[in-house]
Amino acid sequence: MLRIAVPNKGALSESAREILLEAGYRQRRDSRELVLVDPENEVEFFYLRPRDIAVYVGQGTLDVGLTGRDLFRDAQVRDTAEEIMALGFGRSVFRLAAPVGAFSDASQLAGRRIATSYDGLLTDYLQQTGLDATVVHLDGAVESSVKLGVADAIADVVETGNTLRAAGMEVFGEPILDSEAIMIGRAGERPAGLDVLLRRLNGVLVARRWVMIDYDISRDLLERAVAVTPGLESPTISPLRDESQVAVRSMVRKSDSNRVMDDLYDLGARGILVSAIHAIRL
Ligand SMILES: Nc1ncnc2c1ncn2[C@@H]1O[C@H](COP(=O)(O)OP(=O)(O)OP(=O)(O)O)[C@@H](O)[C@H]1O
Ligand SMILES: O=P(O)(O)OC[C@H]1O[C@H](OP(=O)(O)OP(=O)(O)O)[C@H](O)[C@@H]1O
Numbered sequence: 001m002l003r004i005a006v007p008n009k010g011a012l013s014e015s016a017r018e019i020l021l022e023a024g025y026r027q028r029r030d031s032r033e034l035v036l037v038d039p040e041n042e043v044e045f046f047y048l049r050p051r052d053i054a055v056y057v058g059q060g061t062l063d064v065g066l067t068g069r070d071l072f073r074d075a076q077v078r079d080t081a082e083e084i085m086a087l088g089f090g091r092s093v094f095r096l097a098a099p100v101g102a103f104s105d106a107s108q109l110a111g112r113r114i115a116t117s118y119d120g121l122l123t124d125y126l127q128q129t130g131l132d133a134t135v136v137h138l139d140g141a142v143e144s145s146v147k148l149g150v151a152d153a154i155a156d157v158v159e160t161g162n163t164l165r166a167a168g169m170e171v172f173g174e175p176i177l178d179s180e181a182i183m184i185g186r187a188g189e190r191p192a193g194l195d196v197l198l199r200r201l202n203g204v205l206v207a208r209r210w211v212m213i214d215y216d217i218s219r220d221l222l223e224r225a226v227a228v229t230p231g232l233e234s235p236t237i238s239p240l241r242d243e244s245q246v247a248v249r250s251m252v253r254k255s256d257s258n259r260v261m262d263d264l265y266d267l268g269a270r271g272i273l274v275s276a277i278h279a280i281r282l
């Protein structure tokens with residue numbers, strides 16, 4: 001049985017549950033359940049703190065895990081665990097921040113104190129940039145640390161920036177890491193069942209990002225229409241009763257779908273229909 005670690009709480013837990021349900025797996029009903037066996041799919045889910053998941057996978061206890069890229073890098077288990085798939089949700093940027101106007105460049109932090117819950121990530125960054133600053137470890141709410149006198153700046157997760165603004169702080173310097181939810185696995189290993197999990201998750205991601213478009217177009221405009229909707233591989237062209245017309249079916253990116261509909265309409269296509277894709281295997 002494939003043993004999968006899933007966040008039990010926090011920013012990633014609800015989206016993790018949704019993507020696994022969409023991929024056809026069972027998920028726990030009660031947030032107090034720690035383990036859930038899904039015998040039909042031959043997998044076992046372990047609900048753990050997102051911060052600990054990289055440790056469990058890195059040390060070989062569990063096969064794969066869903067966590068944040070920032071948490072994975074912070075755990076410093078890159079010798080034994082690796083990122084195997086990016087999942088497109090839980091996006092954030094890990095970066096430096098300080099009270100408005102205090103610093104404009106990371107180099108100004110030499111000899112200063114930086115508070116963070118991500119010591120590993122920050123220490124790696126300081127080493128890579130040759131910056132000599134002191135890391136102050138805090139468990140969370142690091143935005144309060146400068147005002148309360150334990151640090152001069154912070155390194156933290158920024159999503160909307162609302163938390164920083166409310167604390168009278170601003171980001172400065174280059175972003176340290178772009179993060180999102182990822183699947184991690186043991187380095188170089190492909191345990192039984194992993195390929196199916198990845199194929200299913202990829203199917204959900206594609207179904208979320210793409211829609212199906214159908215339309216009718218006159219035969220003489222077909223080449224131009226197909227150039228607007230080339231699809232993932234090759235669009236389906238079907239004959240219509242009116243022989244001067246054909247029906248076209250193709251996949252388009254959800255984010256482009258309105259522009260594509262406008263372009264097709266201008267070209268002369270009619271009966272343009274966009275529908276969601278429920279599931280897909282490529
Ligand atoms: N707005 C957000 N706030 C916090 N984390 C976010 C946000 N958006 C995405 N994430 C990601 O979620 C993960 C952190 O999850 P979470 O906040 O649950 O953990 P934590 O901060 O270690 O725990 P807790 O907040 O329960 O003490 C990271 O990968 C982080 O990048
Ligand atoms: O840019 P924003 O959209 O405001 O989101 C970023 C905030 O969210 C996280 O806090 P969390 O709620 O996890 O609390 P914590 O700091 O105690 O971990 C993170 O540590 C930031 O404080």
Ligand SMILES: [Mg+2]
Pocket residue numbers: 010140
């Ligand atoms: Mg948090």
